[in-house]
Amino acid sequence: MQDKTLIYDGTFDGFLSAVFYVFEHKLTHVSIEHECTAQSGLFAETISIITEENKANRVYKGLKTKLSSSHTHQMYYAFLSEQIGVENLLLDYIKYVFSNTVSVGKDYSHASVLKVAQIAKMVGREKHRMEAFVRFRLTKDSIYFASIEPDFNVLPLISKHFRKRYADQKWMIYDIKRHYGLYYDLEHVEIVNMEFPKLFDFTKTDSSFFAEQEFEFQQLWKDYFKSTNIASRKNMKLHIRHVPKRYWKYLSEKQPD
Amino acid sequence: MFEKLRSLSFKLILLMSFQRTQEKLKILADAAKYDVSCSSSGSNRTNKNKGLGDSTGMGICHSYTEDGRCVSLLKILLTNHCIFDCAYCVTRKSNDIKRAAFKVQEVVDLTINFYRRNYIEGLFLSSGIFKNADYTMERLVSVAKKLRLEENFNGYIHLKSIPGASDELMREAGLYADRLSVNIEIPTEAGLKKLAPDKNRADFIKPMVKVKNEIIQYKAEKKLIKSTPKYAPAGQSTQMIIGASDENDFQIMQTSNHFYKSYNLKRVYYSGYVPISYDNRLPQIGSAVPMLRENRLYQTDWLMRFYGFDVSEILNAQHQHLDLDIDPKLSWALRNLHEFPVDVNTADKRMLARIPGLGMKSVYKILNARRFRRLNWEHLKKIGIALNRAQYFMVCESNQFERRDLSAEKIKGLILQNSTSKYTKTLSNQLSLFG
Ligand code: SF4
Numbered sequence: 001m002q003d004k005t006l007i008y009d010g011t012f013d014g015f016l017s018a019v020f021y022v023f024e025h026k027l028t029h030v031s032i033e034h035e036c037t038a039q040s041g042l043f044a045e046t047i048s049i050i051t052e053e054n055k056a057n058r059v060y061k062g063l064k065t066k067l068s069s070s071h072t073h074q075m076y077y078a079f080l081s082e083q084i085g086v087e088n089l090l091l092d093y094i095k096y097v098f099s100n101t102v103s104v105g106k107d108y109s110h111a112s113v114l115k116v117a118q119i120a121k122m123v124g125r126e127k128h129r130m131e132a133f134v135r136f137r138l139t140k141d142s143i144y145f146a147s148i149e150p151d152f153n154v155l156p157l158i159s160k161h162f163r164k165r166y167a168d169q170k171w172m173i174y175d176i177k178r179h180y181g182l183y184y185d186l187e188h189v190e191i192v193n194m195e196f197p198k199l200f201d202f203t204k205t206d207s208s209f210f211a212e213q214e215f216e217f218q219q220l221w222k223d224y225f226k227s228t229n230i231a232s233r234k235n236m237k238l239h240i241r242h243v244p245k246r247y248w249k250y251l252s253e254k255q256p257d
Numbered sequence: 258m259f260e261k262l263r264s265l266s267f268k269l270i271l272l273m274s275f276q277r278t279q280e281k282l283k284i285l286a287d288a289a290k291y292d293v294s295c296s297s298s299g300s301n302r303t304n305k306n307k308g309l310g311d312s313t314g315m316g317i318c319h320s321y322t323e324d325g326r327c328v329s330l331l332k333i334l335l336t337n338h339c340i341f342d343c344a345y346c347v348t349r350k351s352n353d354i355k356r357a358a359f360k361v362q363e364v365v366d367l368t369i370n371f372y373r374r375n376y377i378e379g380l381f382l383s384s385g386i387f388k389n390a391d392y393t394m395e396r397l398v399s400v401a402k403k404l405r406l407e408e409n410f411n412g413y414i415h416l417k418s419i420p421g422a423s424d425e426l427m428r429e430a431g432l433y434a435d436r437l438s439v440n441i442e443i444p445t446e447a448g449l450k451k452l453a454p455d456k457n458r459a460d461f462i463k464p465m466v467k468v469k470n471e472i473i474q475y476k477a478e479k480k481l482i483k484s485t486p487k488y489a490p491a492g493q494s495t496q497m498i499i500g501a502s503d504e505n506d507f508q509i510m511q512t513s514n515h516f517y518k519s520y521n522l523k524r525v526y527y528s529g530y531v532p533i534s535y536d537n538r539l540p541q542i543g544s545a546v547p548m549l550r551e552n553r554l555y556q557t558d559w560l561m562r563f564y565g566f567d568v569s570e571i572l573n574a575q576h577q578h579l580d581l582d583i584d585p586k587l588s589w590a591l592r593n594l595h596e597f598p599v600d601v602n603t604a605d606k607r608m609l610a611r612i613p614g615l616g617m618k619s620v621y622k623i624l625n626a627r628r629f630r631r632l633n634w635e636h637l638k639k640i641g642i643a644l645n646r647a648q649y650f651m652v653c654e655s656n657q658f659e660r661r662d663l664s665a666e667k668i669k670g671l672i673l674q675n676s677t678s679k680y681t682k683t684l685s686n687q688l689s690l691f692g
Contacts, residue, residue: 133319164303164304220279223283228289233326236323253320
């Protein structure tokens with residue numbers, strides 16, 4: 001049988017539509033690849049998958065009857081890792097799910113189940129880190145702005161947390177790496193793309209963009225951070241394990257004076 | 258011209274008030290940092306009427322200090338003026354330090370502005386005793402009240418109950434705060450007499466009892482009337498200082514157990530004494546903070562609360578001190594080898610939890626995985642069970658297991674050989690102090 005490569009648009013619905021195609025055509029030698037990273041194997045036939053919400057929903061509903069909601073979430077988390085090959089891992093997982101009558105979500109001695117759980121856990125950790133490490137800065141037009149560069153595509157996962165917490169202020173969280181952000185306008189959260197001035201330095205608080213009082217509160221926070229430390233208990237190794245260095249550049253308390 | 262001058266002087270006033278706040282924050286954060294409680298979890302205050310904040314679910318650590326502690330709350334004193342003279346405290350009356358006091362509104366502004374920037378989960382407000390207990394408590398309560406009623410703030414608020422504060426104030430405090438705590442600081446009455454002669458234990462207990470009773474009453478009313486307001490939804494906690502007076506681990510954990518049971522405490526914190534004075538009743542400046550001992554006490558506390566141990570199994574008249582070189586569960590297991598090995602494929606949750614080296618997470622992993630197949634060593638490794646300590650205490654679907662009838666001493670030796678504890682360095686430092 002000839003190998004087939006299914007190319008999808010990078011969305012979760014697109015991926016599920018591809019999964020639908022696999023089952024519909026009973027494909028066995030198949031690989032699902034993101035259109036941006038696809039390497040169109042020389043010996044494989046490539047098929048472009050059209051994203052169809054109703055097909056995606058049918059797959060998702062099917063999974064929901066077989067898995068607990070925490071395990072369907074796990075799949076979505078793993079998908080957002082954007083790791084190369086994660087689609088095929090998830091496909092293998094989904095096949096295993098549908099070939100069993102009992103729920104296999106916790107069968108960690110199955111390689112794909114374990115791998116999906118592990119990747120989901122990494123993504124979950126990144127989600128929590130972003131919920132913790134986002135630092136809003138008040139702009140001149142009264143929007144609390146934060147920029148992030150998460151290892152995984154976690155914006156869709158943190159939206160709810162920030163909407164619930166900051167219901168009475170306008171805020172924006174922008175993923176610099178993936179060039180999109182979330183904007184809350186006191187009513188809804190929207191996905192936005194922004195044009196930033198050339199050479200805009202996200203780590204600096206520039207007085208032409210940010211409110212005057214912003215500098216004071218950043219200073220007060222930095223002072224607080226220093227005062228609350230107990231020098232005789234210093235333990236930098238533990239500190240860095242909790243706050244890995246790659247996050248420092250966006251933390252107000254870590255900025256040089 | 259006139260306009261310009263006005264705006265200039267206005268700016269100057271702002272700048273001055275910023276500098277004053279900055280100075281106060283430094284002093285009053287510095288004085289508050291020895292209180293270890295940082296937990297912001299256990300509450301369930303949801304965002305109301307599109308207000309600010311939400312404290313459902315787990316508390317978040319927004320940062321970590323360089324000593325590795327979680328920063329989740331703005332932890333400050335309202336003032337470090339104090340009429341008392343407790344030997345172990347930097348704020349004590351006789352200490353020659355800079356004093357400062359926040360205005361109620363200043364604390365409110367700081368909290369709100371830090372919260373809006375996602376620096377913190379909320380406020381932890383404590384205070385030196387200014388004038389008298391009620392005068393101080395009233396101010397703490399008014400900060401919380403302002404935050405809730407004027408700012409519609411739903412973030413986390415932890416207030417210190419001032420020993421000796423009146424019942425009415427404690428009742429009000431619980432209406433606005435998520436958690437209330439009184440630090441008993443010194444584990445025994447004798448120790449307290451020696452180090453804090455102004456204080457008496459009854460004053461600590463009184464607000465604790467009041468809060469406990471209010472919580473019970475509110476819970477009962479809540480069952481009848483749905484709209485009853487929440488009263489201190491995250492409960493009460495307390496802190497004990499370790500190593501300032503000469504209590505042993507047995508006494509400390511007995512006190513702790515008593516407080517958990519009698520006052521429904523959510524948490525007891527153990528804080529290794531950081532030497533801050535040359536008072537000869539206390540360890541001198543420069544002596545090591547007993548961090549390892551503190552860690553062993555927390556482990557014991559954990560075993561008591563989550564692993565189904567009774568405190569007397571770990572510490573009793575025969576064993577009054579926790580081992581420093583091994584954790585308390587391993588130490589218990591070595592004294593009770595007759596309970597082992599445990600078969601991971603059949604044992605109940607209680608026994609699995611007693612295997613040294615297995616955390617509750619690992620216990621649940623085993624319980625889940627064994628529903629699908631009988632587990633062997635490979636399976637256990639795959640699902641991420643650390644076997645270094647556990648292997649001597651369990652058997653699984655394999656005929657390879659520790660067959661030698663090893664003595665407790667021998668097992669301990671083997672385990673220590675194969676582990677590089679993160680405390681080894683601290684340990685050898687602290688041991689050399691005795692050597
Ligand atoms: S009453 Fe509190 S603040 Fe005052 S000296 Fe004693 S412990 Fe310190």
